[in-house]
Amino acid sequence: MLDPRKLHLLRELAGRGTIAAVAEAAMFTPSAVSQQLSALEREAGVPLLERTGRTVTLTPAGRLLVEHANAVLGELDRAAAALAAARGGPSGPVRIGAFPTAARVLLPPALAELTAAHPGLEPMVSEIDPADVSAALRAGGLDVALVHEYDFVPPVTDAAVETEPLFSEAMYLTDRPSVEAARDDAWITSKPGTLCHTMAIRACQAAGFEPRVRHHVDDFDTVLAFAAAGLGVALVPRLAATAPPPGVTLTRLPLSRHTLAAFRRGYGDHPAIRAAVAAFRTALPALTL
Template sequence: MLELRRLRLLRELSIRGTIAEVADVLSYSPSSVSQQLSQLEAEAGVELLRRTGRTLQLTPQAQVLVAHTEELLGSMERAEAALAATLSTVAGTVRLAVFQTAMLAIMPPVLRELRATYPNLRVEMSQQEPAEALHETSSRNFDLVVAEQYPGHAAPHYENLDRRVLTHDSIRLALPLKGGVGNAEFDRVTALEHAANLPWVVEPEGAASRHFAEQSARLAGFEPDLRYETADLQAHAQLVATGNAVALLPDLVLRDEASGLRAVDLPGAPVRTIFTAMRHSSAQSPAIQAVRSMLHQQPGMSDAGKIPAKH
């Protein structure tokens, strides 16, 4: 008889690639993972892992087991959701992954309302980059994700995830208030191309927002001077407000920092899409649906954070 706990370890190995990563994600020791996989191989009666140099590869037989494990985990999740749906109280734990802006601008009122409405519901929230959060939600390490997608930079799609648009968030050129920092170069900017000779602050290499900023500048006819780099958008806002840089920022960030920034519209009025995603197999979970519904029911999400453009 194959044990589901060991099958899940094999599935995690197919996702993570190394025993060390499997051990880290599931809070096991590497030796324990190796031992459990060896026992699974003995139970199956066939070779499941083949060492090639320093790496382990799954055999075709192991891949068959991984595919069936996905089905088993989905069936178990659907059964748990159906059972929870028969109860009169929404309870349990929902593991939520969100990106920084959502954690700061969207989640505080949602969490407050969830505590008041569902006192038996526990929400565990972790800040994660969208691509990683989607991957981990697909892999069942989170239950629900709030993620973002920039124009021209699609977020990864996973067949087992159901995605729903939460809001569209305008993106604009952020500048310090006129006369606020005593720099005429910043004060003269009324269009994107006017920022060609100014320093820029962007997110690290690989971030969707950085790709969007670079492409926007190039389409405007210049290569941006990427002077500062940080994943913290609040730091972006502070560097802009103090006259050290310009940045392309979404309105959810501009709203919180509006007193120290002015915004210039971009050609084509681009927006980033903010969306939620959860596994299809957890669709009937009252707890996960309660969190997702509360997110989508927030007032003003259709024009979240919108502030007037200032020229």
């Protein structure tokens, strides 16, 4: 019989790409991970990994087993959620991940609502880029997270994660009437590898040019301060632009950022997850979108 713990390691390898990364996430040694995966291959009766020097990739059978692992591990999470619901109301720690804008604007009223409605819950918040959320949820480092998706950028959550839409907000351009009009400007974007950076690059490409990025800044308040100082143009979401500094004009664009709640597949009915998502929704009417 296949061991779910080993299936989890195989799924992590598919998501993280290296034995070393899986070992770090699972708090094992690399040799222990390799031994567990070798044991899984013996249980499966077919090669799951192709080893070339220090490089390890999944075979077609390995990729097929990962698909089934997502279903198996999702069912186990579903069983855990059902048992938690049978024990009564939500209690204990609930680990929440959020990108900075959501952490600043949405979480304070949401957490106030959550702790008032469920005094037994202990919310624990960590800021995290949405690109890192799937790995954190799979590894159990988070229970639920707020993630965002942009137009022009495909979703970053994987098959092990489910999402529920919460709200959408418009995107704005600083000090220019359109993206096309900013063709010759210096640009301020987030760091490469973030969804915000990818969105800005692709919005410019859709307008027919490659942006000349001069500054990489993740904090939108700092981005707006740079724009106010004439250091470049930038795209900012509505929640980050409710009170722009003097001298910055904002043009609404036909682009949106979409915020969703994310959790492991099968885990969405856990009482703590349901309570957290309900609190997120309760806090939404107070937002200026």
